[in-house]
Amino acid sequence: MSGGALREPWHSLRRQREAASFGMWLFLASEALLFGGLILAFIATRWFHPAAFAAAGREADIVYGTANTLLLLTSSLTMAVGAQAARAELPRLAGRALGLTLALGLAFLCLKGLEWRADLAKGLWPGPGFALEQPAARIAFAFYWLLTGLHGLHLLGGLSAIAWLAGQAVLGRRPWRSPAFEAAALYWHLIDVVWMFLYPLLYLDGRAA
Amino acid sequence: MSELAAGRVRPAEGPAEPWPDNYLTAEQGLGSWLLTTDHKRIALLYMATLLAFFVIGGFGAVMIRLELFTPEQDLMTADAYNRMFTLHGTVMVWFFLVPSIPNTLGNFLLPLMIGARDLAFPRVNLLSWYLFVGAGLLLVVALVAGGVDTGWTFYTPFSTMFSNGYVLLAALAVILAGFSSIATGLNFIATVHLLRAPGMHWFRLPLLVWALYGTSVVMVLATPVLAASLLLIVAERAFGLPVFDPAQGGDPLLFQHLFWFYSHPAVYIMILPSFGVISEIVTCFARRRIFGYTFMVYAILWIAVVGFLVWGHHMFVSGQSLFTSLVFSFLSFVIAVPSAIKVFNWTFTLYRGQITFEAPMLYALGFIGLFTLGGLTGLFLAAIPIDVHVTDTYFVVAHFHFIMVGGAVTALYGGLSFWWPKITGRLYPEGWARFAAILMFFGFAFTFFPMFVMGFAGMPRRYAAYPPEFQIWHVMSSCGAVLLAAAYLLPMAYLTFSLFRGARATDDPWDATGLEWRTASPPPRGNFGVLPVVAEGPYLYHPEAEGPHHSEREPHQNQGGNL
Ligand SMILES: [Cu+2]
Numbered sequence: 001m002s003g004g005a006l007r008e009p010w011h012s013l014r015r016q017r018e019a020a021s022f023g024m025w026l027f028l029a030s031e032a033l034l035f036g037g038l039i040l041a042f043i044a045t046r047w048f049h050p051a052a053f054a055a056a057g058r059e060a061d062i063v064y065g066t067a068n069t070l071l072l073l074t075s076s077l078t079m080a081v082g083a084q085a086a087r088a089e090l091p092r093l094a095g096r097a098l099g100l101t102l103a104l105g106l107a108f109l110c111l112k113g114l115e116w117r118a119d120l121a122k123g124l125w126p127g128p129g130f131a132l133e134q135p136a137a138r139i140a141f142a143f144y145w146l147l148t149g150l151h152g153l154h155l156l157g158g159l160s161a162i163a164w165l166a167g168q169a170v171l172g173r174r175p176w177r178s179p180a181f182e183a184a185a186l187y188w189h190l191i192d193v194v195w196m197f198l199y200p201l202l203y204l205d206g207r208a209a
Numbered sequence: 210m211s212e213l214a215a216g217r218v219r220p221a222e223g224p225a226e227p228w229p230d231n232y233l234t235a236e237q238g239l240g241s242w243l244l245t246t247d248h249k250r251i252a253l254l255y256m257a258t259l260l261a262f263f264v265i266g267g268f269g270a271v272m273i274r275l276e277l278f279t280p281e282q283d284l285m286t287a288d289a290y291n292r293m294f295t296l297h298g299t300v301m302v303w304f305f306l307v308p309s310i311p312n313t314l315g316n317f318l319l320p321l322m323i324g325a326r327d328l329a330f331p332r333v334n335l336l337s338w339y340l341f342v343g344a345g346l347l348l349v350v351a352l353v354a355g356g357v358d359t360g361w362t363f364y365t366p367f368s369t370m371f372s373n374g375y376v377l378l379a380a381l382a383v384i385l386a387g388f389s390s391i392a393t394g395l396n397f398i399a400t401v402h403l404l405r406a407p408g409m410h411w412f413r414l415p416l417l418v419w420a421l422y423g424t425s426v427v428m429v430l431a432t433p434v435l436a437a438s439l440l441l442i443v444a445e446r447a448f449g450l451p452v453f454d455p456a457q458g459g460d461p462l463l464f465q466h467l468f469w470f471y472s473h474p475a476v477y478i479m480i481l482p483s484f485g486v487i488s489e490i491v492t493c494f495a496r497r498r499i500f501g502y503t504f505m506v507y508a509i510l511w512i513a514v515v516g517f518l519v520w521g522h523h524m525f526v527s528g529q530s531l532f533t534s535l536v537f538s539f540l541s542f543v544i545a546v547p548s549a550i551k552v553f554n555w556t557f558t559l560y561r562g563q564i565t566f567e568a569p570m571l572y573a574l575g576f577i578g579l580f581t582l583g584g585l586t587g588l589f590l591a592a593i594p595i596d597v598h599v600t601d602t603y604f605v606v607a608h609f610h611f612i613m614v615g616g617a618v619t620a621l622y623g624g625l626s627f628w629w630p631k632i633t634g635r636l637y638p639e640g641w642a643r644f645a646a647i648l649m650f651f652g653f654a655f656t657f658f659p660m661f662v663m664g665f666a667g668m669p670r671r672y673a674a675y676p677p678e679f680q681i682w683h684v685m686s687s688c689g690a691v692l693l694a695a696a697y698l699l700p701m702a703y704l705t706f707s708l709f710r711g712a713r714a715t716d717d718p719w720d721a722t723g724l725e726w727r728t729a730s731p732p733p734r735g736n737f738g739v740l741p742v743v744a745e746g747p748y749l750y751h752p753e754a755e756g757p758h759h760s761e762r763e764p765h766q767n768q769g770g771n772l
Binding site: 008009015018019022023026027029030031032033034035036037038040041044045048049052126127135136138139141142143145146150 | 246326327328329333394396398399403404429430431432434436437438441445448449452454456458460463467470
């Protein structure tokens with residue numbers, strides 16, 4: 001069945017499409033609990049040490065963080081356009097939108113890399129020579145590195161999946177109406193939503209006063 | 210051979226290859242197995258892998274029982290003993306019990322039982338097996354390199370700051386195995402939602418399907434939290450990110466909360482599928498419709514949901530507030546209710562049934578007895594005063610082995626015997642199978658019942674040496690373990706024997722209901738020639754007007770025949 005979007009064990013593309021997004025929603029529920037567990041641990045520890053976590057939040061680089069938030073939000077828009085265009089079999093539009101999504105995602109990762117380098121230079125790795133005094137600020141930054149790192153890995157995974165799917169479609173090995181584009185879009189939106197939680201927790205804490 | 214048993218054998222048709230078109234013979238060669246997307250073949254791949262881990266974990270158990278034969282610490286050092294019970298625990302929990310029934314019987318039967326040609330995502334199914342194998346190899350590397358000494362629970366701050374074992378590798382292995390569980394879980398859920406045959410309404414689903422569905426929900430929602438908690442350990446050990454370090458203000462108890470948020474529901478991942486298997490077997494060999502089908506369904510869902518709300522009962526002595534403990538204690542009593550409903554309903558299914566004692570039924574009856582004991586002692590542990598008394602004693606060890614070994618493993622053996630003719634197309638020697646089932650029950654009780662007694666008397670778990678007054682109980686337990694080991698090995702022997710010498714089974718050797726019996730044994734690659742259409746509920750063993758009214762007893766048929 002080369003070239004066809006229909007796969008075993010499905011009898012209709014409509015049902016298969018339903019399954020692809022249903023399966024992805026289930027996976028997203030799972031991912032939500034993965035990040036949820038970590039964020040819960042963050043909030044629980046912050047409860048005990050509000051001052052140290054606020055101090056840590058003030059140290060995080062809000063310029064990079066905000067720029068990245070805007071990039072990621074925009075990429076969700078382009079991804080949504082890309083998935084819909086793919087489903088409507090508009091190859092030019094789909095290709096451009098997906099390409100733009102890839103570019104925005106890569107830009108996010110580049111900015112993130114620069115930010116991490118600046119963080120290291122400021123002594124924000126919770127090892128010897130850590131910049132902040134409060135011991136619990138080390139825990140706050142432990143969470144910072146873990147959460148942004150894990151989010152970055154997810155983003156890298158999302159980028160690879162989109163690049164692979166779009167590449168296949170451009171080469172004609174995968175029909176544009178394959179349900180995989182919608183599934184990939186759902187996953188991409190999750191990465192965006194997770195960031196919407198990480199941004200206030202990691203960057204905005206302690207800035208109001 | 211009795212008449213009943215004779216009806217199961219397929220009359221010989223000729224000397225040539227007996228089954229030209231089935232999933233085992235449809236394709237040949239190693240590649241056709243390693244790259245297969247057939248759920249039935251993947252089930253067999255899982256079976257082989259799990260057998261290997263069962264042997265490794267069993268080896269750990271044997272070493273533990275050997276060491277405990279005498280009060281002195283003579284066979285291994287205390288450190289080696291720690292590593293041995295950690296090996297036993299991690300391997301048995303994550304690499305045997307969690308995937309045991311779902312990934313073998315479940316993988317094989319779920320599409321067959323709902324009338325589908327495969328799982329919703331066949332390639333995700335294969336991926337899940339590869340993830341599992343990768344995780345298993347990682348764990349084996351950790352064990353061979355020197356092992357882990359934290360116990361299967363990886364408690365902080367020991368695991369993060371003090372342990373000198375291969376905690377990092379083991380934690381990564383468990384995380385990876387978790388993603389394999391998640392893949393299986395979401396595949397099962399999507400399959401049940403979207404691939405049921407025409408007419409297969411939700412309330413016509415066999416209870417095994419419901420049980421697998423409930424299990425999958427728990428797998429998808431609980432496993433990621435385990436990954437989160439272990440990731441925090443990995444972060445601390447590998448990168449020095451001090452999340453649980455008390456010196457920095459971190460809270461080691463936080464780990465326990467996250468860990469048990471997964472690991473209590475994991476108990477239901479291990480036991481729910483067995484509930485399903487037992488429901489199938491009991492109805493078939495009692496020739497009765499299941500008593501209270503809808504109650505059984507809601508009990509499964511109740512367990513799946515409330516299972517998420519009881520984790521704190523593992524932390525009664527951790528210093529959490531008394532109020533918290535009271536809430537968790539109450540909820541732990543609440544979750545015993547649906548399990549009790551299930552036992553009650555199985556018993557009532559037996560009532561006035563025309564029971565025959567084939568091997569699967571003997572396993573199932575053994576399950577009901579052992580599970581009831583395990584469940585009731587769970588109530589002891591849910592009561593805070595008793596739990597404080599028996600925390601970290603052999604009472605706890607006995608309790609969870611009654612559920613997870615006496616329950617889940619017995620059910621696995623029962624299910625294997627029940628569906629073996631469907632999976633392989635062969636019949637095993639019935640007499641040996643019955644002997645193994647009975648031996649398993651007594652061997653198990655002999656091994657683990659003494660642990661209740663010594664645990665209540667104060668014998669702590671996880672020590673290689675102990676005061677001499679406990680020796681009598683330990684010797685009983687170790688002797689029982691020999692019987693139990695024999696009972697576990699025996700089916701491996703007779704099932705293997707049946708592959709080569711077993712009589713050929715008919716398509717429906719037990720006269721069972723269920724779509725899986727409406728196709729050939731072994732099934733063809735696509736499961737069914739023409740996809741079935743369902744017009745009636747499950748377990749119609751006494752269709753209207755065909756069976757006797759309950760007020761007039763029908764004479765029993767051939768009780769079990771002759772051995
Ligand atoms: Cu529990």
